[in-house]
Every structure is written in C-alpha cells, then in structure tokens.
C-alpha cells in the first residue's frame with residue numbers, strides 16, 4: 001500500500017527534527033529530516049532515510065559523510081526553510097545566515113553544523129540500503145555533543161516542543177502492576 005505525505009495515520013507519529021548538513025556537488029547544504037533513528041550503542045550508529053531527488057542525497061553520496069544538528073525549540077524557522085527549499089535552486093546556508101542563524105565547522109568531517117542546536121552528531125556512512133522511494137544511510141557517529149537546550153519536535157504537520165510530564169502511577173498502582181507482571185512470569189525464565 002501507499003502511505004503518502006500527511007496521511008491520517010502516519011502524521012500522528014512524532015519525531016525529533018534533524019537538520020542534515022552536507023558538503024558536495026551542491027556546496028554546503030542543510031536539509032530537514034524527520035526519519036532518523038539510532039541503531040547501536042557501541043559503536044554508535046544512526047540510520048537516516050533520504051529520498052534520491054534531494055540535493056543532500058547527491059552531496060552525501062559523493063562525500064560519504066554528513067552532520068545531524070537536532071533543532072532546538074527556537075529553531076523552527078531553520079527547519080521550515082531547510083525542509084521546503086532545495087540546494088538545487090537556492091543557497092539555504094546564505095538564506096539562514098541572513099536570517100540571523102549561525103553555523104560552525106564540524107570537528108571531524110567537512111560540513112557545517114548549526115549553532116545552538118539541541119544535539120549534534122558528526123557521521124560517516126558505513127552502509128547504503130535502498131528502502132522504497134528513500135535510501136537508508138547507516139552511519140557511525142564520530143562525534144556527539146549536546147547543548148542542553150530543549151529539542152524541537154514534529155507531529156501532525158506542526159512543530160512542538162516537550163511539554164507536560166506524564167506522571168507515573170501511584171506507589172499502589174505500581175505495586176499492582178508488579179503483582180500482575182509476577183503472575184505472568186514464564187516458568188522457563
């Protein structure tokens with residue numbers, strides 16, 4: 001089946017907002033990406049899903065490296081500009097600089113990173129996996145840092161940030177759950 005953009009089911013999934021930075025045939029570039037997940041602690045590996053028509057795809061196919069700056073709560077404009085324009089047509093880095101955002105050089109790879117992002121990963125590709133109309137890049141994280149800022153989140157076509165903490169059940173509620181878990185413990189365990 002097909003589950004297109006903005007579909008009623010998939011739009012209820014929630015993601016961090018990755019800003020993929022690359023530097024290749026299209027120059028220094030930045031692209032918004034929600035389809036990102038970690039896949040291994042040691043070595044630290046991340047999977048990123050990128051469609052072939054993106055300028056970012058061409059850039060990272062050439063250099064085999066990219067940065068991920070996970071946007072902070074106050075960086076939704078970067079996410080909109082980077083997700084709705086292509087480096088095939090405009091220079092997004094220059095646009096964002098003119099809007100007042102800043103970039104700095106990555107430590108271990110030759111790309112720019114977004115200043116003030118919540119979390120930053122510098123990544124080197126280890127495997128390319130075709131996946132329908134996107135391609136998954138498995139990449140080792142060579143450097144990771146966080147600013148402590150609250151992340152920007154994407155849900156149902158809108159940007160959010162973290163909100164209310166959902167409280168755990170009361171001690172009595174937790175005890176009841178523990179009793180039920182024990183009741184269903186497998187005899188072989």
Ligand SMILES: Cc1cc2nc3c(=O)[nH]c(=O)nc-3n(C[C@H](O)[C@H](O)[C@H](O)COP(=O)(O)O)c2cc1C
Nearest residue numbers: 031032033034035050051054055056083085086087
């Ligand atoms: C919130 C948001 C999330 C996105 N997530 C992805 C994604 O996971 N993978 C992808 O290939 N494109 C994704 N896009 C689309 C690209 O960011 C968009 O096509 C961009 O213009 C590509 O830029 P480029 O051609 O300069 O690489 C997303 C766009 C937005 C607004």
